[in-house]
Amino acid sequence: MLQCDFIFRLKGILEFACQLDNPNGVxxxxxxxxxxxxxxxxxxxxxxxxxxxxxxxxxxxxxxFQSSVESLTEASACGDILQWIESDDGGSKKSSxxxxxxxxxPTVVNMKLxxxxxxxxGNTAPSLIRVSTQQHCxxxxxxxxxxxxxxxxxxxxxxxxxxxxxLNKQLADMEEVVLQYRKGSSFLVPQPFHFQLPxxxxxxxxxxxxxxxxxxxxxxxxxLHRKFxxxxxxxxxxxxxxxxxxxxxxxxxxxxxxxxxxxxPNIEDAKLYLVQGVYSYHHYMQDHVDDNxxxxxxxxxxxxxxxxxxxxxxxTAVPTHTQIQQALVDVxxxxxxxxxxxxxxxxxxxxxxLNQLLGVTSKIMFVSQGSELATKGRELANHFQTEGTPVMxxxxxxxxxxxxxxxSENTGQIRFLILDPHYTGGEDLQTITDKGWCGWKGPEFWDxxxxxxxxxxxxxxxx
Amino acid sequence: MGRSxxxxxxxxxxxxxxxxxxxxxVTGLLAGQSSPQRDFVVLAVQTPHRESEGQPKAxxxxxxxxxxxxxxxxxxxxxxxxxLPGGLCILGLFLVTPPELSKDAQNALKRLIFAMDxxxxxxxxxELSEEDVTDQVTLHICSKTKKTVCKTFDVKDPKSSAKPADxxxxxxxxxxxxxxxxxxxxxxxxxxxxxxxxxTDKCMKDGLRRWAKQIEAACCLxxxxxxxxxxxxxxxxxxxPKTTHRQTLPARIFVSDAELDERSSxxxxxxxxxxxxxxxxxxxxxxxxxxxxxxxxxxAIKRDIINTVCSRVEMFLEDLLINEGxxxxxxxxxxxxxxxxxAPVPVSGLSVCDYMFPDESTADVAERLKxxxxxxxxxxxxxxxxxxxxxFSNVCGSEITESPSDDSxxxxxxxxxxxxxxNQKAPQYYAGVAITAAVALLATATSLLxxxx
Numbered sequence: 001m002l003q004c005d006f007i008f009r010l011k012g013i014l015e016f017a018c019q020l021d022n023p024n025g026v027x028x029x030x031x032x033x034x035x036x037x038x039x040x041x042x043x044x045x046x047x048x049x050x051x052x053x054x055x056x057x058x059x060x061x062x063x064x065f066q067s068s069v070e071s072l073t074e075a076s077a078c079g080d081i082l083q084w085i086e087s088d089d090g091g092s093k094k095s096s097x098x099x100x101x102x103x104x105x106p107t108v109v110n111m112k113l114x115x116x117x118x119x120x121x122g123n124t125a126p127s128l129i130r131v132s133t134q135q136h137c138x139x140x141x142x143x144x145x146x147x148x149x150x151x152x153x154x155x156x157x158x159x160x161x162x163x164x165x166x167l168n169k170q171l172a173d174m175e176e177v178v179l180q181y182r183k184g185s186s187f188l189v190p191q192p193f194h195f196q197l198p199x200x201x202x203x204x205x206x207x208x209x210x211x212x213x214x215x216x217x218x219x220x221x222x223x224l225h226r227k228f229x230x231x232x233x234x235x236x237x238x239x240x241x242x243x244x245x246x247x248x249x250x251x252x253x254x255x256x257x258x259x260x261x262x263x264x265p266n267i268e269d270a271k272l273y274l275v276q277g278v279y280s281y282h283h284y285m286q287d288h289v290d291d292n293x294x295x296x297x298x299x300x301x302x303x304x305x306x307x308x309x310x311x312x313x314x315x316t317a318v319p320t321h322t323q324i325q326q327a328l329v330d331v332x333x334x335x336x337x338x339x340x341x342x343x344x345x346x347x348x349x350x351x352x353x354l355n356q357l358l359g360v361t362s363k364i365m366f367v368s369q370g371s372e373l374a375t376k377g378r379e380l381a382n383h384f385q386t387e388g389t390p391v392m393x394x395x396x397x398x399x400x401x402x403x404x405x406x407x408s409e410n411t412g413q414i415r416f417l418i419l420d421p422h423y424t425g426g427e428d429l430q431t432i433t434d435k436g437w438c439g440w441k442g443p444e445f446w447d448x449x450x451x452x453x454x455x456x457x458x459x460x461x462x463x
Numbered sequence: 464m465g466r467s468x469x470x471x472x473x474x475x476x477x478x479x480x481x482x483x484x485x486x487x488x489v490t491g492l493l494a495g496q497s498s499p500q501r502d503f504v505v506l507a508v509q510t511p512h513r514e515s516e517g518q519p520k521a522x523x524x525x526x527x528x529x530x531x532x533x534x535x536x537x538x539x540x541x542x543x544x545x546x547l548p549g550g551l552c553i554l555g556l557f558l559v560t561p562p563e564l565s566k567d568a569q570n571a572l573k574r575l576i577f578a579m580d581x582x583x584x585x586x587x588x589x590e591l592s593e594e595d596v597t598d599q600v601t602l603h604i605c606s607k608t609k610k611t612v613c614k615t616f617d618v619k620d621p622k623s624s625a626k627p628a629d630x631x632x633x634x635x636x637x638x639x640x641x642x643x644x645x646x647x648x649x650x651x652x653x654x655x656x657x658x659x660x661x662x663t664d665k666c667m668k669d670g671l672r673r674w675a676k677q678i679e680a681a682c683c684l685x686x687x688x689x690x691x692x693x694x695x696x697x698x699x700x701x702x703x704p705k706t707t708h709r710q711t712l713p714a715r716i717f718v719s720d721a722e723l724d725e726r727s728s729x730x731x732x733x734x735x736x737x738x739x740x741x742x743x744x745x746x747x748x749x750x751x752x753x754x755x756x757x758x759x760x761x762x763a764i765k766r767d768i769i770n771t772v773c774s775r776v777e778m779f780l781e782d783l784l785i786n787e788g789x790x791x792x793x794x795x796x797x798x799x800x801x802x803x804x805x806a807p808v809p810v811s812g813l814s815v816c817d818y819m820f821p822d823e824s825t826a827d828v829a830e831r832l833k834x835x836x837x838x839x840x841x842x843x844x845x846x847x848x849x850x851x852x853x854x855f856s857n858v859c860g861s862e863i864t865e866s867p868s869d870d871s872x873x874x875x876x877x878x879x880x881x882x883x884x885x886n887q888k889a890p891q892y893y894a895g896v897a898i899t900a901a902v903a904l905l906a907t908a909t910s911l912l913x914x915x916x
Binding site: 118124138 | 645646647648649654655658678681682684687688689714715716717718719720728729731732733734735736737738739740741742743744745772775776779794795796797798799800801802803849850851853854
C-alpha cells in the first residue's frame with residue numbers, strides 16, 4: 001500500500017468571479033479563462049500563505065520559503081513540523097494506541113490556504129471603479145484540495161513548492177471542467193477527489209463537476225483508466241472510491257474493516273486470502289432496529305451492500321430491513337405481509353435481494369454438512385482472490401459473514417475469518433476484536449451436522 | 464459594583480477649562496478605550512458651535528436643557544468617531560450645566576446617550592461580540608462648583624437605568640499604549656442590481672459587509688505572533704507608566720474565502736453594472752497596556768480596517784448626494800475615495816485621522832481638526848504620506864461603450880488616459896499611466912494598482 005510516511009494536505013476555498021457581458025457569446029470563454037489565469041497568478045504570488053492546522057506555523061512558500069517559526073527553515077525535513085502540531089485529544093486516547101498497533105498509516109498534516117492582505121506592494125489610496133454595462137456577475141467557490149505523499153526526509157521547502165505546483169495544476173484542471181460543463185450562464189462547481197492508485201501512480205487527484213452523477217462520467221473514467229493503465233473491469237475512480245484520509249472519521253459511525261486489527265493465525269505453509277477493499281460492520285440493534293434473534297442474515301446482507309457501495313459499484317444507500325423485505329416481495333419471492341415481519345431469510349434470499357436492489361449476481365455454494373466446510377478451502381481462496389467480496393453463510397439457525405480464509409494447499413488446514421452479526425453492543429472496536437465478534441475461527445466453529453448455503457457475490461465488470 | 468473610568472489629566476484640564484455662558488449648557492464627547500475590567504478616557508471634546516443658526520432660535524422648552532440640539536450632538540459624535548483610529552471610540556458624553564439645572568441633567572444625558580449610540584452604530588459593518596462593553600458613560604459637571612457626577616448606561620438595554628461609576632484622574636493614561644499598524648490591500652468587487660442611489664447604497668453595504676466578514680474571520684499575526692486564544696499580547700515592553708516611548712507593533716492579516724458556502728453551482732446575478740473598491744488603506748489601532756489579550760488587539764486593528772473603508776465610502780456617497788443630488792448616483796469610471804491622513808493629538812501623542820478629498824489640502828484637514836476635535840494641529844504635523852495619492856483626477860461621466868471584449872476594466876483605464884491632460888499631478892505620472900493601460904491587458908488587476916510606488 002502506501003510507502004510514504006506523510007501526506008501533506010492543503011485545502012482552501014478560492015472565489016472564482018467574473019463578469020460576462022454575454023454568457024452565450026464567443027468572448028465569454030476567454031473571460032472565464034482570464035479569471036482562472038488571475039487565480040493562478042494569485043497562488044504563485046508572494047501573498048499566499050500556508051497555515052498548518054492546530055499549530056502556530058505559517059509558511060510563505062513563494063518567498064524563498066519563510067516560516068513564522070524560526071526553527072523551520074528551507075533545510076528542515078518535513079517531519080520537523082510535527083513537534084509544532086497540537087494533537088486533538090479526543091476521548092479515545094487509550095484505545096487509539098492499541099488500535100494502531102497493527103496499522104500505522106501515513107501521518108496526515110493538514111494545511112489551510114490563506115492570502116495575506118497586508119504588506120502590499122504599493123500604497124495608493126482606494127478608488128471606486130464603476131462599470132455600468134449590464135453584466136452577468138458570476139461567483140463560485142472553488143474548493144481547492146491538494147495532497148502530496150512524501151517520505152519523512154523530504155525537505156519542507158520541496159513539499160511547499162510541490163503544493164504550489166499542485167494548486168496551479170488543480171486550477172487548470174478546474175478551468176477545463178468549468179468550461180466543458182458550462183451552459184451559458186449556468187456553471188457547475190469543479191470538485192477535486194483524491195484516489196490512491198497502485199504504484200507507480202500513487203495518490204492522484206481528479207476534478208469532477210458537481211451534480212453530474214458517476215454514471216454520466218463513464219468516458220472520463222475510461223480515459224483515466226487508460227492513462228494510468230488500470231484494469232478495465234473494476235472501479236478505481238468513482239467518487240465512492242475516493243481515498244479515505246487516515247485522520248478523517250466516518251460520519252455515519254459504522255466501523256470500517258475491523259478485521260485489519262487482528263493478527264491472522266500462524267498456520268504452517270498456509271496463505272492468507274482476504275476480502276478486498278472496505279466494508280462497514282452491520283450487526284444486531286443498529287439504526288434503532290431491534291432485530292435481536294432474527295435479523296442476522298439481514299445484517300450480513302447489509303455488510304455486503306456496504307461493500308458494493310464503498311467500492312463504487314452502486315450509489316444506493318445500504319438497505320433497511322424493510323427495504324430488503326420489500327425487494328423480496330417485489331421479485332415475487334414473498335407475500336406482501338412479509339414486509340414488517342420478523343421472518344428469517346437465507347442465502348437464496350440474499351442472492352435475490354443483491355440482484356434486485358444492486359444488480360449484483362451471486363454464486364450459491366451448498367454444503368450438506370458443516371464438517372464439509374473444511375474442504376472448501378480452494379473455492380473460498382479463489383473467491384477472495386478474484387472477487388474479494390464478503391461471503392454470507394447461512395445454516396443451522398445462524399447466519400454469518402466470511403471475510404477471508406487462511407488455507408494451506410498442501411496440508412488442507414483452514415481457518416475462517418468471521419464477522420458475526422449477532423453482536424448487540426455499540427461500535428467499540430476493542431470489545432469486538434477482543435471478544436471475537438470479528439475473529440478467526442477453526443472448522444469446529446460450524447455446526448458439524450447442519451447443512452449450509454453460502455452466497456458468494458460477484459463483482460460486476462464495470463469501472 | 465460599577466465601572467471604573469481612568470481618565471487622563473489632560474481631560475481634566477480640558478473639562479475644567481470649558482467656558483459656559485451664564486445659565487447655558489455645554490455638551491461634549493468623551494473618547495477612549497473600554498476593556499472588560501476597566502475603561503480609559505483619553506480625550507474630551509465639546510460640541511462645536513452650530514454655524515447654520517441664522518438668528519438665535521427662540522427657546523422652545525422651559526429650560527436650556529431642552530434646547531440641546533440632539534441631532535447636532537450625535538452628528539458631531541459620528542464625525543469624531545470617524546476620526547478615531549482602532550481601539551479608540553466614543554465612550555460617552557459630558558454635560559456642563561449651571562447648578563439650578565443639575566437635577567434634570569441626568570434625564571437629558573440619558574436621552575442623548577441612547578440617541579448618540581444609535582446614530583453612531585448605524586451602518587456599522589461589524590457586530591459586537593460577547594465581550595464588548597456596551598456601557599456608555601455620562602458625566603455631569605456643575606459649572607459653578609466643578610463637581611462631577613459619573614454614571615453609566617447599558618445602551619443595548621433601552622430600559623437600562625443609571626449605574627454609578629468611578630471617575631479617577633491619572634497622568635499619562637495612554638502614554639505607553641502600543642500602537643498596531645498595517646497597510647491593507649483592498650480589492651472588493653460589488654455587483655450593482657440597479658443605478659438609483661438607494662440601490663447603490665444597499666449593494667455597496669452588502670458587498671462591503673461580505674468583505675468585512677472575511678476580515679473579521681481572518682488570521683492575524685501581531686509582531687510575528689498569532690493573535691488567537693487567551694494569550695497576552697506580548698509587546699516586549701516592560702509595563703512602566705514612566706516610560707513615554709510608544710511601541711509600534713506591525714500587524715499582518717491573512718484571509719481565506721472559506722466563509723463562502725459550499726455549493727454545487729455558481730451564483731449568477733444579472734447586474735446593471737458593478738463597483739470595485741480597490742486600493743491600499745493604512746490602519747492603526749491602540750491597545751491599552753493593562754494585560755491586554757492578543758485577540759482584543761487583533762479585533763481592534765481588524766475593526767479599524769473595516770471602519771476606514773466603510774467610512775470613506777460613506778463619506779464619498781454623502782458628498783455625492785450633497786453636491787450632485789440624489790438622482791445622479793454613481794457615475795462610470797474611476798473616482799478617488801478620500802484618503803486617510805493622520806495627526807497627533809497634543810499632549811497624549813495619540814494619532815487621530817481625517818479623510819482628504821482629492822481637491823483638499825492639509826489646511827482643510829487642520830480646520831476640521833480644530834472644529835471637530837477642538838485641537839490646534841500645525842499643518843506640518845499632518846502626515847499625508849501613509850496613503851498614496853491616486854494617479855488621476857476624478858473621471859466622471861465617461862460612459863463605457865459597448866465593445867467586443869468582455870474585459871471592461873481595460874476600457875476604464877483607457878478612458879482615464881485620455882482624460883489625463885486635466886490632471887494637475889506631475890508629468891511623470893502621464894507616462895506611467897500610458898504604460899499601465901497596456902500592462903493592464905496582460906497583468907493582474909493588482910499589479911496595475913501597485914504601479915504607483
